[in-house]
Amino acid sequence: MFQGKRGAFAALVGVGLWCTVGNGIGWAEAAAEANPEKAKYVFLFIGDGMGIAQRNAAELYLANQKGLKRPEEAKLVMNTFPAQGMNTTYDLSSVIPDSASTATAIATGFKTKSGVIGMDADGKNAYQSITELAKSKGRKIGVLSTVSLDHATPAAFYAHVPSRQHMYDISMQLAASGFDYFAGGQMAQPTDTQDETKPSAIETAKSNGYTVAVGRAEFEKLTAGSGKVIAMNTIVDEDKAMYYAMDQSGKDHVTMAEYVTKGISVLDNPNGFLMMVEGGKIDWACHANDAAASIHDTLAFDQAVSEAVKFYEKHPKETLIVVTGDHETGGMTIGFAGTKYSSFVDKIQHQKMSYIEFDKKLAEYKKAHNPADAKLEDMLPTIKEAFGLYMMPENEKAALEASVA
Incomplete structure (x- = not known):
């Protein structure tokens, strides 16, 4: 696939349990081969805070909902993939990392300390991300998230900042990235709250050739001919994230599965693409000890994965799908x-x-x-x-x- 970075990427991708489907080999296996097959289309799904427990809980819920006795009778799509593995998630500053450092490890192949995005632990040297490398090779790039587009996990794939709190700087780097498709929540800090004379990231993006589509009506008009796109939900919470899946009522909510499907259309080109998709609110629900919200967001995340699988079934020799978490959140337990x-x-x-x-x-x-x-x-x-x-x-x-x- 993307040679030169694959070894590091394969070694660090995932949390707890990661799985792959596509061209018969996963990241680790491909890295070990002298002449690995190259995937033209790559999907990287990151369930923020999603470990084995979150996935099992979703299957238990589905099985109960369907009146089945065993959770394996109601498997998630991502849990049916042929290649699966385990890994560690500690960063350079803590055995309990955050999304900034873990997403940086996934995106660049280098560990850093908590809070740092796309840079070394000192916040001085920037690391090249797999998305930046892919873009330089002619691939189109998509970055999707159910939380704000300038949040830690999506930011690791296009930004380089010493602190995840520098959200205005992150938003401005998004606008300057040249990546082809951003979708999901809005931007949490598109303007500099300390200096109103600085430009808006939204207006900067438009000046840089982006089509900014807000809401379902504008979203549905997007095609492969739309050029570079930033598609954002109209209905977001106070943190500019999409609503929890169980709270998304009404047609105005665009789901992550829909964003993935549209992304396939927008990114379609002869050179292929790399699409990173984050289910960011699995993590938030687990921080809040809200099991039901976590389960429903995991199920919505799995629906997004299923859209990629549909694409894979049409292009089985050219597609790689990786599903992982960045770290586990909440230490979920059941029964005592x-x-x-x-x-x-x-x-x-x-x-x-x-x-x-x-x-x-x-x-x-x-x-x-x-x-x-x-x-x-x-x-x-x-x-x-x-x-x-x-x-x-x-x-x-x-x-x-x-x-x-």
Whole structure:
């Protein structure tokens, strides 16, 4: 594939479990061959914070939803790939890395310290990314993410900054990258909040020849003839990220699977392409201990993978798909001795919204009521709607207390 960087890339790609499909060989196997086959089309999927536990949880959920007894009867598409492997994710400053350092390792083949993007641990020397190398070889490049496009993971594929907090600088490097297709959330910091005289990254991108498509209507007009594209969702959260998959209701939300499908069309060219796709909010849900949101975003991520697999089935000799995580988030566990290690996966089926959407409803209630007048009882219908939880009837409570007395 991309010779000269492959060895380093193969050695560092992934977290916990990575898998590949395409042209009969994966990154590690290809690196070991003297004359490896070259992939014309490359998909790199990164589930941020996604380890084995997140993938297994999604399969458990699917199996329960379908009334199946065993999770392997409801496999994720990415879990059916023929080549799979394990690796380590520590960086140069911590055994618990962040997305900046791990994405840098995946993108460049070099470990760095937490918080640094595309540079060495001192933040002085920039590393060439696999996407920059591919672009120099004539490939078209796509960078997609469910979080903001200037967030740590996508940034590692086009930017070089000593701190992930330098989001304006990252946005400006996006605008100057010359890459062909950016899609997903919006930019968190397209302007310099400290200096209003500096140019906007959005306007700079337009000046550099980018078509900026915001919302579904503009997204659906995009074709292979659209040139360089930045496609952003109209509906985003306060961090400029796409909504959690379970909260995406209505046709105005463009899904990551749709962005991948459109990306294939926009990037289509005789020289091939490399598309990096991040499921960024798997990580955020796990930070918040929201199992249901994590599961639904993992399922949405898998749907995006399935779109790449459809493309692979049409071009099996020319396509490589790599699916991985950058690190695991949350240390997910299920069951404990007090419940005889029962899983209770069926309870997750009752959750209909993420913690963020519930927090919005709680904030609305608090805004409309004085603290002295606020009552838990007022929120019970909302709690039941959101999580399927309800107050135990007094007779059941009395019986339970009597049973343990």
